[in-house]
Amino acid sequence: MGLRPNLLTRRVAGVATTTLALLLSTAAVGVAPAAAHVGHADEACAEPADTHSDAKIKVGGVAKHEPNELTATQVREREADLAAVLAARAKRTDLKQGPAATASITIPVVVHVIQRDSTRAGGNIPDSMVSSQISVLNQSFSGATGGTATAFAFQLQKINRVTNPSWYPIVQGSSAERSMKTSLREGGKGTLNIYLGELSDDLLGWATFPTRRLSSMDGVVVLSESLPGGTATNYNQGDTGTHEVGHWLNLYHTFQGGCASSGDSVSDTPAEASPAFECPTGRDTCSTAGLDPITNFMDYTYDSCMYQFTPGQASRMLTAWNAYRAA
Ligand SMILES: [Zn+2]
Numbered sequence: 633m634g635l636r637p638n639l640l641t642r643r644v645a646g647v648a649t650t651t652l653a654l655l656l657s658t659a660a661v662g663v664a665p666a667a668a669h670v671g672h673a674d675e676a677c678a679e680p681a682d683t684h685s686d687a688k689i690k691v692g693g694v695a696k697h698e699p700n701e702l703t704a705t706q707v708r709e710r711e712a713d714l715a716a717v718l719a720a721r722a723k724r725t726d727l728k729q730g731p732a733a734t735a736s737i738t739i740p741v742v743v744h745v746i747q748r749d750s751t752r753a754g755g756n757i758p759d760s761m762v763s764s765q766i767s768v769l770n771q772s773f774s775g776a777t778g779g780t781a782t783a784f785a786f787q788l789q790k791i792n793r794v795t796n797p798s799w800y801p802i803v804q805g806s807s808a809e810r811s812m813k814t815s816l817r818e819g820g821k822g823t824l825n826i827y828l829g830e831l832s833d834d835l836l837g838w839a840t841f842p843t844r845r846l847s848s849m850d851g852v853v854v855l856s857e858s859l860p861g862g863t864a865t866n867y868n869q870g871d872t873g874t875h876e877v878g879h880w881l882n883l884y885h886t887f888q889g890g891c892a893s894s895g896d897s898v899s900d901t902p903a904e905a906s907p908a909f910e911c912p913t914g915r916d917t918c919s920t921a922g923l924d925p926i927t928n929f930m931d932y933t934y935d936s937c938m939y940q941f942t943p944g945q946a947s948r949m950l951t952a953w954n955a956y957r958a959a
Pocket residue numbers: 686687688697698875876879885
């Protein structure tokens with residue numbers, strides 16, 4: 633449907649080699665050093681890392697969610713790394729009798745509004761749209777929209793407006809993206825940096841997965857007009873932001889791995905052979921139990937169609953937070 637297979641394939645090849653999920657960003661740097669740079673030949677590897685990103689794509693090829701999906705190998709690498717971090721952490725906790733994992737987390741958010749000029753078409757969206765996006769994140773992650781309540785809440789720390797035509801549109805995987813993030817990123821591993829602007833390739837957004845070592849690429853990039861009140865028809869209720877933050881907290885797509893048993897590494901999201909677009913009825917692409925999870929935030933359906941995370945996803949995000957992003 634508008635997946636633009638060629639583009640996706642190209643991106644996957646470049647990114648995937650890199651390290652799994654790190655794509656999302658550079659945050660993945662320290663996780664799998666060996667895997668990290670493979671395949672990044674076209675990128676100025678200022679960082680030793682790996683950045684994996686996942687993006688969100690619109691239906692019909694007009695806009696896309698994400699530049700890449702992870703390969704099975706990348707997923708295996710990421711899962712092995714997570715297991716290693718958890719094992720090391722359990723050991724430390726044993727020794728120190730440390731506190732239990734935090735179950736309620738408020739994430740500070742820094743929003744960078746990238747603009748070409750002072751016009752709305754040039755990226756100058758009002759503060760009210762940013763505030764609404766933060767509200768949507770809080771509703772989505774608290775279960776207020778109908779899904780599971782996760783441990784996470786979001787607090788806007790600042791809106792940083794930057795007028796720089798060389799960073800607009802934001803081009804996924806470009807040296808300009810790296811330069812932008814290196815210049816602007818604030819806070820530690822637990823600070824969510826969101827970059828808003830027009831995006832390359834009709835993308836709706838992309839994000840970096842968490843990694844052991846903080847990368848300057850860490851964060852979430854979102855099409856500014858996908859914020860609540862934006863002009864991105866069918867994708868303007870803020871769920872692209874929710875989807876990308878899901879990646880930032882270590883969630884894969886619900887269609888990751890297709891119908892294979894490991895799938896998205898979450899047990900309560902039915903397997904799905906491919907992304908769902910729009911809002912299909914009765915879609916069931918795998919012979920395993922359950923209809924496709926088209927209402928899950930980690931699919932590609934319209935904002936009006938997606939409204940939930942599952943308990944398994946909530947648990948996976950909390951585990952990842954404590955493994956990678958907690959102070
Ligand atoms: Zn995605």
